[in-house]
Amino acid sequence: MLARNLPWLTMSKLKRREAVAGYVFILPWLISLLVFTLYPIITTLYLSFTNYTVVQPPVWVGLENYQTIFFNDPSIKPSVYNSVYYTLLSVPVGLILSLLLALVLNMRATGIGVYRTLFYLPSLVPPVAATIVFTVLFEARSGLINSFIRSFGLPAPAWFADPNWSKPGLVIMSLWGIGAQTLIFLAGLQDIPKSLLEAAEIDGANGAQKLWYITLPLLSNVILFNLVMNVIGSFQVFTQAVVIGGTTGNPMESTLMFMVHIYRNAFRYFKMGYASALSVLLFVVVMVVTLLIFRSARLWVFAEKDENA
Amino acid sequence: MQINEVPYSDNSPSLSKQIASVARHLILIGVTLLFLLPFYWMIISALKPNEMVFSDPVQWFPNPIRWENFAEAFNYPGFPFLRFLWNSTFYSTLVTVGTVISCAAVGYGFASLRFPGRNFLFTLTVANLMIPGVVTFIPIFLLFKSLGMLGSYTPLILPSFFGNAFFIFMMRQFFLTMPSELADAARVDGANEFVIFWRVMLPLVQPALIVMAVFTFLWTWHDFFGPLVYLNDQSSYPLSLGLFAFRNRRTTEWGLLMAGATLTTLPLMVLFFFAQRYFIEGIKVTGLKV
Numbered sequence: 361m362l363a364r365n366l367p368w369l370t371m372s373k374l375k376r377r378e379a380v381a382g383y384v385f386i387l388p389w390l391i392s393l394l395v396f397t398l399y400p401i402i403t404t405l406y407l408s409f410t411n412y413t414v415v416q417p418p419v420w421v422g423l424e425n426y427q428t429i430f431f432n433d434p435s436i437k438p439s440v441y442n443s444v445y446y447t448l449l450s451v452p453v454g455l456i457l458s459l460l461l462a463l464v465l466n467m468r469a470t471g472i473g474v475y476r477t478l479f480y481l482p483s484l485v486p487p488v489a490a491t492i493v494f495t496v497l498f499e500a501r502s503g504l505i506n507s508f509i510r511s512f513g514l515p516a517p518a519w520f521a522d523p524n525w526s527k528p529g530l531v532i533m534s535l536w537g538i539g540a541q542t543l544i545f546l547a548g549l550q551d552i553p554k555s556l557l558e559a560a561e562i563d564g565a566n567g568a569q570k571l572w573y574i575t576l577p578l579l580s581n582v583i584l585f586n587l588v589m590n591v592i593g594s595f596q597v598f599t600q601a602v603v604i605g606g607t608t609g610n611p612m613e614s615t616l617m618f619m620v621h622i623y624r625n626a627f628r629y630f631k632m633g634y635a636s637a638l639s640v641l642l643f644v645v646v647m648v649v650t651l652l653i654f655r656s657a658r659l660w661v662f663a664e665k666d667e668n669a
Numbered sequence: 670m671q672i673n674e675v676p677y678s679d680n681s682p683s684l685s686k687q688i689a690s691v692a693r694h695l696i697l698i699g700v701t702l703l704f705l706l707p708f709y710w711m712i713i714s715a716l717k718p719n720e721m722v723f724s725d726p727v728q729w730f731p732n733p734i735r736w737e738n739f740a741e742a743f744n745y746p747g748f749p750f751l752r753f754l755w756n757s758t759f760y761s762t763l764v765t766v767g768t769v770i771s772c773a774a775v776g777y778g779f780a781s782l783r784f785p786g787r788n789f790l791f792t793l794t795v796a797n798l799m800i801p802g803v804v805t806f807i808p809i810f811l812l813f814k815s816l817g818m819l820g821s822y823t824p825l826i827l828p829s830f831f832g833n834a835f836f837i838f839m840m841r842q843f844f845l846t847m848p849s850e851l852a853d854a855a856r857v858d859g860a861n862e863f864v865i866f867w868r869v870m871l872p873l874v875q876p877a878l879i880v881m882a883v884f885t886f887l888w889t890w891h892d893f894f895g896p897l898v899y900l901n902d903q904s905s906y907p908l909s910l911g912l913f914a915f916r917n918r919r920t921t922e923w924g925l926l927m928a929g930a931t932l933t934t935l936p937l938m939v940l941f942f943f944a945q946r947y948f949i950e951g952i953k954v955t956g957l958k959v
Contacts, residue, residue, distance in 0.1 A: 378782055381862035385778025386790065388771045392831035393790075396809060397797055403808035414811075464700065469693045477945065478701050480952075482708060484937045486891045488909040489930040492916055493711045496923065502723040504710060536707060540952050547953035596803060599893045603913060619803070626807055627898060636807050643804045650799075 407636035414630050425637035438613040439621040447594040450531045458538040462545035480539040491603040494533045523614035548582035577662035714927035722923035738928035753911035761889040767829035768885045775832045776840025797834035824899045843877040880951040883944045908933040
């Protein structure tokens with residue numbers, strides 16, 4: 361096939377040798393692209409139109425799986441609701457808090473490097489371990505958090521034991537890991553030219569004005585990056601939800617995330633066809649949402665060349 | 670915009686400056702303590718006897734300190750945490766080796782060697798960055814199943830030796846910033862491309878290799894989904910999955926559970942302590958996240 365390529369024939373011997381070396385270097389990745397990306401994507405798409413329980417070969421059922429998703433699966437509603445709820449709450453709150461934290465860590469203070477390091481430490485804790493620690497902290501009767509709340513004479517929720525409070529609990533837990541995000545914001549803050557802020561100061565801008573008119577616009581591309589990464593990540597949240605609620609989303613399906621629903625269909629019920637259809641759907645939703653965010657970026661992400669004149 | 674007064678005055682009394690500095694530190698310390706609290710709670714709970722983990726009033730320091738929790742966790746019947754620790758180490762190390770070798774080589778190929786189809790293949794690689802694992806994992810599972818590899822670490826480790834889009838992209842960018850004079854000189858001296866890559870180029874990109882190694886190790890150590898899907902024999906579990914299984918079966922042994930959680934975290938702390946610079950740089954430069 362390569363021999364039919366015109367440039368290949370007209371190449372000098374030296375260039376041809378370089379090209380051969382090039383293919384050898386990227387060979388593992390070529391195999392990976394075929395075996396671990398291209399083939400699986402096509403197969404997932406194909407399987408989503410079949411009934412496949414592993415023991416027997418897949419049977420073509422057309423759009424039946426998609427029909428089931430939209431009309432006949434009672435777990436779809438709670439799992440979509442939970443994932444959307446979690447995303448809509450954890451992403452904005454996480455973004456705002458990590459931005460505030462980055463502003464705090466950008467202050468000039470002695471030993472600031474130590475603080476920056478300490479904030480990152482929680483991100484090192486493996487998700488399973490972190491979630492288990494939070495089940496202890498959020499324990500309904502005598503966990504640390506409820507003991508604290510009760511010490512003010514306030515009523516304390518049962519968190520992961522209460523379907524109304526399990527998702528807020530998950531969101532609060534996710535905030536513990538915003539250290540990496542904060543460091544990305546911090547790097548963005550440090551890239552903002554000091555001269556701009558000083559110029560604004562001379563013009564009489566106060567702190568809030570500097571933040572709103574200079575810092576945030578210059579940071580908007582970093583905000584976009586973190587936003588997109590977080591949305592993609594939180595739509596696919598799995599580990600924390602499974603550790604809290606198992607594969608049934610305890611209590612009362614309140615922690616049944618979409619990804620958990622995919623997992624149990626594939627590996628508990630062995631409905632590979634149906635799980636593939638769910639996967640395709642999640643993929644399409646994530647892609648569309650990402651695209652919409654990038655579209656909206658034209659409105660709120662600052663483009664340097666326009667206003668620098 | 671009107672100018673009311675001269676805002677850039679540096680003649681404020683040093684007392685107010687000192688107060689501002691103290692206030693800054695109070696904010697920093699307060700927020701830091703809040704962040705470290707779950708961490709602290711994990712470690713002291715791991716050193717408490719079981720009935721003291723949920724005690725009223727809250728016990729801020731374990732008394733007596735019960736080190737035995739760790740000793741018992743190491744060899745708990747059915748949940749050998751020492752074995753889990755070894756499994757995690759073995760799994761994470763091999764994935765790291767595979768990723769570093771393959772991504773360095775492929776990244777170099779894309780950055781420094783010219784061959785027909787290079788741009789097209791690189792575009793595919795970038796597109797690959799946006800494909801979430803959710804659309805590929807079922808067929809990959811079925812593939813390994815048909816090869817009879819379920820229940821082993823092969824499906825978890827093998828793919829890493831074929832590279833991943835993110836680090837290939839990162840390595841390519843890194844190699845592109847390297848001066849080509851050294852490689853050209855070696856080429857004139859008759860060295861072949863593999864010698865140039867191994868002897869000349871790899872030592873130059875060492876910091877990038879370390880960033881890649883550190884994050885791959887961390888992510889693999891954190892990985893829960895992969896082992897959950899592929900492993901079935903409890904003694905072969907890595908720490909995350911072992912801890913999960915322990916929690917599900919031994920629902921009331923809180924002290925031991927926290928010891929297990931601490932053990933799952935501690936090796937990463939050690940790694941972080943030694944490679945701190947690379948973690949922070951990796952996050953800042955590439956937007957890598959945990």
